[in-house]
Amino acid sequence: MPYVQQIVAPKRDRKDGPVLLVEDSRTFASILSYRFREEIGRSVVHCASMPQLEETLKRGEQNYPIAVVDLNLPGSPHGEVLDLVIRYGIPVVVFTGSFDLGARERILDRHVVDYVIKDNERACDMIVESVRRALANRDVRVLLVHEPGEARDQLAALLRAQLLTVVEVATGEQGRTLIEINPDIELVLIGQHLPDMDGLQFCRRIRRKHGDDRLRVIGILPTADRFLSVGFIKAGANDVIYQPLLVEEVQCRVAHTIDTLSQMKQLRIAAASDYLTGLFNRRYFYMMGPDLIEKCLQTGVSCSMALIDIDHFRRVNDTYGNDLGDTILTGLATRMQQLVDMDQNLVARLGGEEFALLLHGMDGARASIFCEMLRQELAKLRFVAGAQEVSVTVSIGVAEIEARETFDNYLNAADQFLFMAKQSGRDRVFSDHWMRVMGEAGQSRRPQPFETGGDVLYLT
The missing domain is CATH 3.40.50.2300 (Response regulator)
Structure with a gap:
């Protein structure tokens, strides 16, 4: 190949x-x-x-x-x-x-x-x-799988005129490989005659792994053969364009396909997002979390689970009203998005005043240090209730993921450390790493500052 x-x-x-x-x-x-x-x-x-x-x-x-x-x-x-x-x-x-x-x-x-x-x-x-x-087209990647020649050159020029990022290959196997290593390819235009397979075979093969909610396919047909058109649609194509190419038809069909992709993307975002904070929701966290953990375990990359709970949040709602409660939830979520690398880590609101973090590349020590920084930064936020300033604190439980278990087990472990943080006074981070360090040092359960890998972790 x-x-x-x-x-x-x-x-x-x-x-x-x-x-x-x-x-x-x-x-x-x-x-x-x-x-x-x-x-x-x-x-x-x-x-x-x-x-x-x-x-x-x-x-x-x-x-x-x-x-x-x-x-x-x-x-x-x-x-x-x-x-x-x-x-x-x-x-x-x-x-x-x-x-x-x-x-x-x-x-x-x-x-x-x-x-x-x-x-x-x-x-x-x-x-x-x-x-x-x-x-918007500047962010859309299009793969053109077509035998070399005037027809491919013309089609590529039309697509680039729409400001699309276009990659051209001549064989179906090259096209399949590019789709696998570039998941952000969203649209494929496929000719019927390829050196190693025909367009119908290509459509069938990519549809075995890629649904049309994320990857759309348009067949480029050399003739207005209705049976061939039906064959392409049944094989998994979303549309067809006939040659010789009509510029306006190419523009309209490609634009319609990209609009459909955009609408599907917005629906996925809405389905995965918490309505109030804009963070991922519980459903998405439970859906994506196991896959991300499995990838870390397969590649030997450290990862940790953290649960965050706002201290005495019910008291805040009872005292100042639900509107301020919503403002606090939104403010904390926004600050977390600023502090957490959203491309590398998974952050979600599980419900109520509870948030979850899946921290990529962080063992128990690094995750504890990071969560302590997060705790301190969230405590600095101020919210206005009438003429009064209000602040909140959070308790955080951190558990390192070291072996394959059920996803609920990872969450339960972090939840146990969160419970310990609350029981010992709230406004602090508890983790399996902290427990080991405290045990080795022979210290009491009262958290004290300690050093880890050159960093000082303050657990108040």
Whole structure:
């Protein structure tokens, strides 16, 4: 099998810049500027004439991720405004009032992101959506599995014009390997004729492991054969596109597929998130926790479980009301997200005032030190109840995961140490590591400062 290199995402220097709006109509300029700011969160640099645009681009003060360009700008009788913006390497959505087949060819020959005709009651909606989608496309990876040739080159160019990150391979086996080592590939376009298998075989093989809720497949068919289309759909494809390619059809079908992926992603996030704090919820923690622990055990990476409970939280609710209680829960969750590496560790609200952490790469000693830092930082937070400031403390139980057991056993172990923290006065961290250190030192159950690996862990 040929060597397949892992994909490395390119740098996006223009990603966070303002939208360049080239439009002489005050009405359209005002509406679009407002909507870009309010709905997409992007500032706007507006140019109303060709000289103003030339001067703005020469100054080079901004990196524009995208431009919306009026094709019929005064001083640009033959679309010179479009050529000027493209020369600066800025992706373009064309906004035009006059349109015919000749104009269509001139626009599409320049590989624009999209075009929208002004003579449409939804024109502004379509422009905003096109810009939103183009900006989001920069984070979407597409795999093109197609035999080399003019058809693949044309399709790759159309996809890159949509600002998608595109990787091209020629064989089905290369495509399968890339999907396995790059789980963030979300869309695959597959040709029918490959050197090592046909498109139908490729679809069947990847569908054995990858559902269409995370990976969408579009078949590229050499003919409008309905039986072949049905075959692709039954094999696991989500859509098909016929050759010769029609630019607008490719744009629409790919955009629809990516929109569906985005909606599914939002549903997964909603299903996995705690409604109040935005942290992962109990269901997600129980679903993902065992897999993460198993990976740590297989690779020999240390990991620990921690349970966090807010001290006397019921008393806070009874004294100050549930609104302040919710504010405290949200504030603590936000601070935990700032302090915990969310890419490496799993943090969830299990319910009520209890949180759980699965700490990757931390044995009992390191996890105890980390949780003590977390305890101290959470105690610094202040919340306002009328004219009064309120603070809370937390108790934390930490258990190192050293062998394969049931997931409930790991949680129960951390819960036992959490119970000990509460019984000994709250506002402290208890762990199996602390118990060992205290036992070896012959000290009493009253926690005292001690050193671990060069770090001082204060258990008050």
